[in-house]
Amino acid sequence: METIEIKEILQMIQKRLWIVVVVTLISTTTAAAVSWFVLEPIYEANTLVYVGKNVNVPEGIGYYDLLINDQLVKDYRELVKSRLVANTVIEELGFTNMTIGQLTGTLNVNLKANTRLIQIKAAHRNPETARDIASKVTEVFKEKAVALMDVENVYVIDWAEVPTHPIGPRKKLNVVIATSVGGMIGFGLILLIEYFDNTIKTPEDVQKHLELPVIGTIPTFPE
DSSP, rough: HHHHHHHOOOOHHHHTTHHHHHHHHHHHHHHIIIIISSSSOOOEEEEEEEEOOOOOOOOOOOOHHHHHHHHHHHHHHHHSSSSSHHHHHHHHHTTTTOOOHHHHHHHHEEOTTSEEEEEEEEEESSSSHHHHHHHHHHHHHHHHHHHHHOOOOOOEEEEOOOOSSSSBOOOOHHHHHHHHHHHHHHHHHHHHHHHHOOOOOSSHHHIIIIOOOOOOOOOOOOO
8 A cells, every 4th residue: 555655646746747847947046046146255254362361380271270261261252242342343443334233243253172262253245344353353352351351361363364265155055955945845836736636537536536436438539
């Protein structure tokens, strides 16, 4: 019985395969057009900052020091994306048309695993603006961290540079996803159409749905 059901599904798909082709083609073409001609490229610049508790122990850093530094790094991450830092950056860079939410939305702060390094990233349509935001956020963050947390252990290792290659949109990935989604939608439409199609088209449909024997059929002749 299960083999027959699978066979019927394959027959339904084969009969209306054009739906899958059309939907997939429309989805793929739309995604390609939007990715190549509508979406603007996004550039990302980043800085690398060292943070941590100053330790002057000859033996090195102990477990307690690592715990303190780990907590400090988390505090610094929140400070980077705070309204205090964002408002100062907007004022100093003269971004009159950018809100605090828009600025913090361009930022991404990553903690390097098992280190005291923070990578501050800024993404923008303009590569120079991305560099300026990343550098200014890092500069303001360092000033605020020293002033508010009373520490002097924030060191900029790498300043931001103008990015030469965009990080997005990921055009090929968008097309692949659109193709997959279009194919699934097409198959779903076929199953939906067949599910609501209660018309009888073949002798097998009579036997299956009405449970009546077929005595004979009237063929259709060409004119």
